[in-house]
Amino acid sequence: xxxxxxxxxxxxxxxxxxxxxxxxxxxxxxxxxxxxxxxxxxxxxxxxxxxxxxxxxxxxxxxxxxxxxxxxxxxxxxxxxxxxxxxxxxxxxxxxxxxxxxxxxxxxxxxxxxxxxxxxxxxxxxxxxxxxxxxxxxxxxxxxxxxxxxxxxxxxxxxxxxxxxxxxxxxxxxxxxxxxxxxxxxxxxxxxxxxxxxxxxxxxxxxxxxxxxxxxxxxxxxxxxxxxxxxxxxxxxxxxxxxxxxxxxxxxxxxxxxxxxxxxxxxxxxxxxxxxxxxxxxxxxxxxxxxxxxxxxxxxxxxxxxxxxxxxxxxxxxxxxxxxxxxxxxxxxxxxxxxxxxxxxxxxxxxxxxxxxxxxxxxxxxxxxxxxxxxxxxxxxxxxxxxxxxxxxxxxxxxxxxxxxxxxxxxxxxxxxxxxxxxxxxxxxxxxxx
Amino acid sequence: xxxxxxxxxxxxxxxxxxxxxxxxxxxxxxxxxxxxxxxxxxxxxxxxxxxxxxxxxxxxxxxxxxxxxxxxxxxxxxxxxxxxxxxxxxxxxxxxxxxxxxxxxxxxxxxxxxxxxxxxxxxxxxxxxxxxxxxxxxxxxxxxxxxxxxxxxxxxxxxxxxxxxxxxxxxxxxxxxxxxxxxxxxxxxxxxxxxxxxxxxxxxxxxxxxxxxxxxxxxxxxxxxxxxxxxxxxxxxxxxxxxxxxxxxxxxxxxxxxxxxxxxxxxxxxxxxxxxxxxxxxxxxxxxxx
Numbered sequence: 001x002x003x004x005x006x007x008x009x010x011x012x013x014x015x016x017x018x019x020x021x022x023x024x025x026x027x028x029x030x031x032x033x034x035x036x037x038x039x040x041x042x043x044x045x046x047x048x049x050x051x052x053x054x055x056x057x058x059x060x061x062x063x064x065x066x067x068x069x070x071x072x073x074x075x076x077x078x079x080x081x082x083x084x085x086x087x088x089x090x091x092x093x094x095x096x097x098x099x100x101x102x103x104x105x106x107x108x109x110x111x112x113x114x115x116x117x118x119x120x121x122x123x124x125x126x127x128x129x130x131x132x133x134x135x136x137x138x139x140x141x142x143x144x145x146x147x148x149x150x151x152x153x154x155x156x157x158x159x160x161x162x163x164x165x166x167x168x169x170x171x172x173x174x175x176x177x178x179x180x181x182x183x184x185x186x187x188x189x190x191x192x193x194x195x196x197x198x199x200x201x202x203x204x205x206x207x208x209x210x211x212x213x214x215x216x217x218x219x220x221x222x223x224x225x226x227x228x229x230x231x232x233x234x235x236x237x238x239x240x241x242x243x244x245x246x247x248x249x250x251x252x253x254x255x256x257x258x259x260x261x262x263x264x265x266x267x268x269x270x271x272x273x274x275x276x277x278x279x280x281x282x283x284x285x286x287x288x289x290x291x292x293x294x295x296x297x298x299x300x301x302x303x304x305x306x307x308x309x310x311x312x313x314x315x316x317x318x319x320x321x322x323x324x325x326x327x328x329x330x331x332x333x334x335x336x337x338x339x340x341x342x343x344x345x346x347x348x349x350x351x352x353x354x355x356x357x358x359x360x361x362x363x364x365x366x367x368x369x370x371x372x373x374x375x376x377x378x379x380x381x382x383x384x385x386x387x388x389x390x391x392x393x394x395x396x397x398x399x400x401x402x403x404x405x406x407x408x409x410x411x412x413x414x415x416x417x418x419x420x421x422x423x424x425x426x427x428x429x430x431x432x433x434x
Numbered sequence: 435x436x437x438x439x440x441x442x443x444x445x446x447x448x449x450x451x452x453x454x455x456x457x458x459x460x461x462x463x464x465x466x467x468x469x470x471x472x473x474x475x476x477x478x479x480x481x482x483x484x485x486x487x488x489x490x491x492x493x494x495x496x497x498x499x500x501x502x503x504x505x506x507x508x509x510x511x512x513x514x515x516x517x518x519x520x521x522x523x524x525x526x527x528x529x530x531x532x533x534x535x536x537x538x539x540x541x542x543x544x545x546x547x548x549x550x551x552x553x554x555x556x557x558x559x560x561x562x563x564x565x566x567x568x569x570x571x572x573x574x575x576x577x578x579x580x581x582x583x584x585x586x587x588x589x590x591x592x593x594x595x596x597x598x599x600x601x602x603x604x605x606x607x608x609x610x611x612x613x614x615x616x617x618x619x620x621x622x623x624x625x626x627x628x629x630x631x632x633x634x635x636x637x638x639x640x641x642x643x644x645x646x647x648x649x650x651x652x653x654x655x656x657x658x659x660x661x662x663x664x665x666x667x668x669x670x671x672x673x674x675x676x677x678x679x680x681x682x683x684x685x686x687x688x689x690x691x692x693x694x695x696x697x698x699x700x701x702x703x704x705x706x707x708x709x710x711x712x713x714x715x716x717x718x719x720x721x722x723x724x
Contacts, residue, residue: 080689083474087691106475196670253561255584255673391690402674405586427473427692 036329037067041085041092043078046316048145048350056345060336066329068094075197079394086113093324094333096316099142100384101132103391106428108319114141115320115327122338130357133313143334145346146315147278147355150308151205152297154280159186159272160296167298171240174301178249181272190271191250193401195259200396201275202237202302204389205309208379210234212307218385224432228421229414237303238403238410245404255404267291275300278369279352297368299376308373309381387430388421395420461704468698474691486698496675497683497699504679504703507594507665508658514598515654516647519605524639526606527613537610541603548600552667555596559583583669589677597664601657605650612646613639652714659707 040057047053047070057068071092073081079098085091086109097108108114116139117123123131123140127148134142155167163181168174178188192198210217210233220226228234244250251257251271263280265271267288274280278297285292299308320330336342340360347356355363383390399416402408425433443450468486472479490497522540526533543551558565559582567579582592620638629637640647662681665671671678671686678686680703687696 077689080686083691084688087474087693109475112477193673253581253584255581256561398670398672398674401672402676405584405673405676407586407674407676423692427471428475 035065035067036326037069038094038324038326038329038333039069039071039092040094040096041071041073041078041082042096043075043098043316044072045075046078046096046098047072048346050349050351052346052349055349056337056342060333064332064336066333068333075195083107089323091321091323093321093326093330095319095321097142097319098315098390099133099144099317100311100313100390101135102384102387104133104142104313104317105136107391108141110136110139110141110319113319113322115322115324115330117141117143117320117331117334120331120335122335125338125358125360127357127359129312130317134317142317142319143338144313144315144317145343145350145356145358146313146317147353147357149277149311149313149315151201151275151277151300153189153273153300154266154276154284154295154297155273156266156269156291157294157296159184159269167296168301169298169306170304171301175243175247175249178244178273179247182248186269187251187254187265187271188249189244189273190257190262190265190275191245191254192257192259192262193255193397193404194257196394196397198259198275198397199241199400199404200393202241202300203234203396204382205311206237206300206303206305206307207382207385208307208309208377209303209305210382211379211385212377218382221386222432224425224430227414228417229411231414233303235410235414238400238413240302241400242403242410250404255401263287278354278365282352297372306376308376308378310378311381311384313384388424389417391424392417392420464697465701465704467694468701470694470697472694472697474693479694482694486695487702489695490698490702496678499675500678500680500683501702503590503677504659504661504681507590507597507661507679508655510594511597511601511658511661512651512654514594515602515605516650518598518602519650520609520643520647522602522606523609523613524635527610537607541607543600544604546600548663548667551596551600552664555592556583556668559592584673586673586676589669589673593664593668593677596668597661600664601654605654608646608650608653609643612643616642648714648717652711655710655714656707659703659710 054070057070061067078096082091082095082097085095091113097104099108104110118139120140122143126134126144129148130144130146131140134140134144153167159181160166160177163177163184165177165180166173168177181188207218210231213233217226217231221228245254257265262271262274262276263284264287266274267284280297281292281295284295299306318334320327320334324330337346338358343356343358343361347353347358347361354365354369383393396413396417399408399413403410403413422433467479469481469483470479471482471485526537530536559567561567561579561581561584564582566582570576570579580588582588616639620642621634624634624638660681661679662685665677665679665682666685669677671682680699684696684699684703687693687699
């Protein structure tokens with residue numbers, strides 16, 4: 001009798017615990033009134049920084065009653081956090097992920113985690129360039145606004161004019177003008193290692209230069225027929241970055257600099273050069289009107305590069321969570337935000353990009369950009385063409401910071417890149433690495 | 435089974451179920467996963483034996499650096515918190531004015547989240563505009579101004595200093611409680627015998643405080659070995675990997691989707707803590723004779 005009572009009590013406790021747990025998990029994305037709330041997870045730079053998406057989401061709520069709850073996470077954490085959230089079934093209803101055709105399938109595992117958008121009317125209106133970055137096995141899973149991304153070095157025309165210097169076309173010229181700028185107590189080039197990713201750009205955005213000099217480099221790397229450590233030009237770029245740091249061209253104590261503070265440093269003329277994407281002029285001159293018409297640009301000349309590196313995807317795309325409780329509401333929001341007028345608003349009132357990956361929206365590229373692109377060759381950046389580079393972007397950023405501080409050598413950085421490539425290839429059972 | 439034997443189980447069954455469900459089961463699962471290649475890129479989990487442990491302990495010097503950093507951080511902060519906590523406790527029970535106010539001020543960082551403490555100190559230690567360097571420069575001590583969180587030399591000591599500042603108040607409170615429990619008679623008798631401050635400290639105070647010192651040591655060591663937030667907020671393991679510890683490596687492994695490897699790192703940390711705890715508990719169980 002006593003034993004029966006004991007077992008009954010034990011069963012009651014178990015049942016109660018289960019109910020308690022179930023209770024904790026219920027109502028995740030709905031409110032007491034029955035109103036639907038969609039969670040939207042994103043990194044800081046994955047969403048237009050001017051807040052246009054949040055503004056439009058409020059209007060969407062007034063129109064439809066569906067609330068969008070934004071969960072914005074710092075860039076350095078989101079890239080990793082979303083993987084854990086997807087795996088644990090805790091991903092938001094809508095999530096932003098930085099995409100490229102090589103790493104998106106592994107990072108998102110779209111067949112398990114993303115709503116299939118192939119048959120949606122709006123997928124047919126996205127540009128041809130962006131579709132491979134949001135597709136897998138002939139199905140489209142993501143919606144992006146991202147322009148084809150190009151990083152230029154922006155420079156202060158007034159400072160250049162006063163010093164009698166011209167945009168450089170080689171590393172030697174780049175170094176020479178940086179010394180002249182430094183001699184005037186101005187930081188020649190704004191570097192931002194504290195953000196974790198910015199310092200990595202020169203290594204892989206100059207990828208087309210490696211490919212032009214040594215044809216077939218990308219293919220050999222993807223077939224595991226050569227190592228990153230064998231890329232002497234890449235080593236040269238890393239050594240040149242170190243030289244810039246040692247010569248003080250990034251400024252004193254630059255290791256604490258963040259990307260966000262770059263506009264301020266450039267706008268206040270504390271730094272003469274800054275690595276940014278087209279549209280920077282608008283962002284800078286809005287905050288610092290005296291900088292209007294005072295900005296020029298050129299391709300980054302590390303490794304004597306003179307080719308424009310193009311990243312066809314290169315930025316965030318929105319995915320609908322396949323395991324969401326409200327897949328239909330997610331689709332309705334995607335349909336709403338991709339209506340022509342709404343796309344136009346995202347473009348006009350967004351962060352200042354001059355293009356968007358929707359051909360129906362007229363680009364705002366100035367004649368300067370059009371002429372510059374005409375006069376320079378273009379090529380695909382390394383992280384969009386070579387496997388297992390983009391997923392280790394933040395790790396490479398840490399290694400470069402270590403090198404700036406004196407803890408690592410360029411050779412060690414290259415060896416680490418190869419080591420991490422091999423690790424990921426092994427995890428993904430890549431036959432080229434077997 | 436008679437009623438006397440059943441009742442303890444009967445009353446504790448709820449707690450036992452919750453303990454098994456939320457403590458034992460996840461720990462055992464974590465150990466199991468450390469022997470698999472579980473990762474975020476595939477739904478398969480294959481048993482791979484000791485491969486992760488070989489990678490961590492034999493194959494990769496980076497992991498050994500993380501273990502070394504963890505041990506160094508634990509040693510330095512444990513000693514610093516204990517010494518400073520004892521010093522402050524002695525000061526505050528010695529009749530200093532407004533002792534309660536000082537006690538509250540010194541203890542207050544303990545109740546703050548490290549996220550807040552970290553952000554405040556990141557600002558204070560900023561090499562260009564931070565309060566510390568600005569003050570040093572304004573005093574003409576430019577040579578002492580450093581890139582506190584960005585240099586190989588100063589990053590780890592800076593984290594240790596911030597962590598010690600945050601945690602010493604709690605240890606101080608433990609010592610104050612221990613000091614107040616020592617009968618005054620001992621000191622009076624020692625004074626009559628002509629004992630000085632040093633003799634009283636080393637012959638009465640410290641021996642009588644040994645149980646408190648042991649508790650403080652256990653707390654400091656277990657906290658030190660588990661450190662994550664201090665490093666993550668202040669330097670994120672940088673510059674390079676200079677300040678990475680075991681738990682930032684666990685976080686990084688999980689974040690990259692290498693869950694089997696992350697579980698193996700956690701298991702190693704668990705073993706280190708279990709061994710240290712075992713010896714400390716044995717030490718605690720020894721009788722203290724006065």
